[in-house]
Amino acid sequence: MRHALSLVLLSCALLGPAAFAQKAEDQDQQDPQRAPQVVSVTPQIGAVDVNPYLKEIHVKFDMPMDPEGYSFTTGEPEFPQPTASARWIDAYTCVFPVKLKPNTTYHFGVNSQTFQQFRSKWQVPAVPTMCHFTTGAVGTIEPATEDQRDLNIKAFDALCDAVRKNYSYLELRKLDWEKLFADHRVAVVEAPDTKEWTRRAAKMLTAANDLHITFQVDGKVIATTVRNVKSNYDRSGVAAIIPNVTQLGRTVKTGETDDGIVYIFIGTWRSKYVREILGVDNYLSSRANARGVVIDVRPNVGGSESLARQFASWFVKDRRVYAKHVYRRGPGPEDFTPVRERTLEPHQGLRGFDGPVVVLMGQSNMESCEEFLLMMKQADNATLVGEPSFGSSGNPKPTVLPNAVSVILPAWKSLKPDGTTFEGQGILPDVLVPSQGVNFTKEDPVLEAALKIIRASTARQEKE
Numbered sequence: 001m002r003h004a005l006s007l008v009l010l011s012c013a014l015l016g017p018a019a020f021a022q023k024a025e026d027q028d029q030q031d032p033q034r035a036p037q038v039v040s041v042t043p044q045i046g047a048v049d050v051n052p053y054l055k056e057i058h059v060k061f062d063m064p065m066d067p068e069g070y071s072f073t074t075g076e077p078e079f080p081q082p083t084a085s086a087r088w089i090d091a092y093t094c095v096f097p098v099k100l101k102p103n104t105t106y107h108f109g110v111n112s113q114t115f116q117q118f119r120s121k122w123q124v125p126a127v128p129t130m131c132h133f134t135t136g137a138v139g140t141i142e143p144a145t146e147d148q149r150d151l152n153i154k155a156f157d158a159l160c161d162a163v164r165k166n167y168s169y170l171e172l173r174k175l176d177w178e179k180l181f182a183d184h185r186v187a188v189v190e191a192p193d194t195k196e197w198t199r200r201a202a203k204m205l206t207a208a209n210d211l212h213i214t215f216q217v218d219g220k221v222i223a224t225t226v227r228n229v230k231s232n233y234d235r236s237g238v239a240a241i242i243p244n245v246t247q248l249g250r251t252v253k254t255g256e257t258d259d260g261i262v263y264i265f266i267g268t269w270r271s272k273y274v275r276e277i278l279g280v281d282n283y284l285s286s287r288a289n290a291r292g293v294v295i296d297v298r299p300n301v302g303g304s305e306s307l308a309r310q311f312a313s314w315f316v317k318d319r320r321v322y323a324k325h326v327y328r329r330g331p332g333p334e335d336f337t338p339v340r341e342r343t344l345e346p347h348q349g350l351r352g353f354d355g356p357v358v359v360l361m362g363q364s365n366m367e368s369c370e371e372f373l374l375m376m377k378q379a380d381n382a383t384l385v386g387e388p389s390f391g392s393s394g395n396p397k398p399t400v401l402p403n404a405v406s407v408i409l410p411a412w413k414s415l416k417p418d419g420t421t422f423e424g425q426g427i428l429p430d431v432l433v434p435s436q437g438v439n440f441t442k443e444d445p446v447l448e449a450a451l452k453i454i455r456a457s458t459a460r461q462e463k464e
């Protein structure tokens with residue numbers, strides 16, 4: 001699912017009467033180009049004395065929306081702490097699970113000028129809306145009962161032990177883990193129930209700043225941290241350079257410049273889109289003599305590594321080691337399995353592509369998309385252009401605790417071919433194109449740089 005949580009400063013207001021909202025809903029089928037607007041927020045914008053135990057924020061729009069995306073953007077000074085991913089409960093309403101504090105004013109945005117994944121079902125971005133509310137005071141929470149405390153203690157000790165033995169990036173985070181456990185022990189052990197225990201345990205592990213550390217309780221996922229990145233992609237900026245881009249499904253787009261450079265956009269490697277992603281084979285086969293290929297994965301946050309590998313196979317002529325990994329097997333810094341290699345094999349059946357290839361990348365790339373970037377680093381005649389990726393690949397595995405809560409911890413270290421980790425650092429592009437100060441709705445210097453590289457390469461070949 002597309003999503004965005006980022007720092008923005010916006011000034012906007014809600015629509016007025018409900019009658020206007022109903023009229024808008026009646027008209028949306030007739031005007032698919034109209035931008036969606038927020039018609040209601042719960043808690044209401046400007047509300048005070050909001051119950052601090054409120055667990056969900058509801059946002060309703062005036063037309064049917066695309067359920068594949070959302071952009072809750074952060075505001076100052078306080079953003080509601082997410083406890084799970086946002087979800088759609090109907091075509092109009094998105095729910096954002098949160099944990100609130102008493103006597104606190106919260107700000108958050110619905111879309112922004114940069115992040116616009118709240119879109120109508122016709123893919124028109126919603127009008128950015130800034131929201132705020134203030135929680136009221138509550139009394140002191142009663143301490144846990146004796147039975148609950150005993151269960152909390154067993155679960156807390158098991159959690160700490162799981163982190164010591166199973167967390168693959170234990171040393172990388174450079175935390176004093178025993179001090180962290182000691183500092184939070186009382187608060188977690190005194191939780192009045194298991195749900196509150198989970199929330200407090202998740203707060204403790206926020207210190208790791210690892211997106212792959214999560215908890216599951218009663219079928220719900222509780223995150224320990226959220227991502228804050230700036231996108232270096234917008235479809236409008238691409239369209240200004242390659243106006244004939246065609247949507248080949250929900251996640252694949254293709255186009256071509258006047259001088260024969262092929263453009264392929266892949267928005268995710270999720271296996272549910274295997275048919276349309278591997279369908280690019282036919283497109284590449286028909287463009288075997290193209291001047292060059294641009295592969296745009298800038299918004300791609302991962303999915304199936306094997307699917308990414310099948311696509312990347314087009315661009316190598318022989319077997320290549322693109323990554324390595326080790327699994328954690330104990331609490332010590334040396335308690336890992338032997339290093340294992342992951343390889344990329346040439347495409348079978350159809351011929352590969354021999355011309356210059358440029359991959360467009362950025363901060364949104366993580367997990368299996370970072371593995372794809374490592375694959376393309378091994379590809380013949382390929383150049384990576386853009387900004388460093390996010391740097392997060394953990395192959396998380398669950399551990400069930402005595403209170404039936406599951407803690408999901410990264411189990412491996414994904415390594416570059418030289419054996420070094422990219423966790424927290426990202427994959428570096430071959431050609432850096434900064435995004436600071438760029439309005440990607442009007443221009444796309446990353447794509448421009450890619451086209452320039454391909455044209456320069458083919459011009460040299462023609463002279464030779």
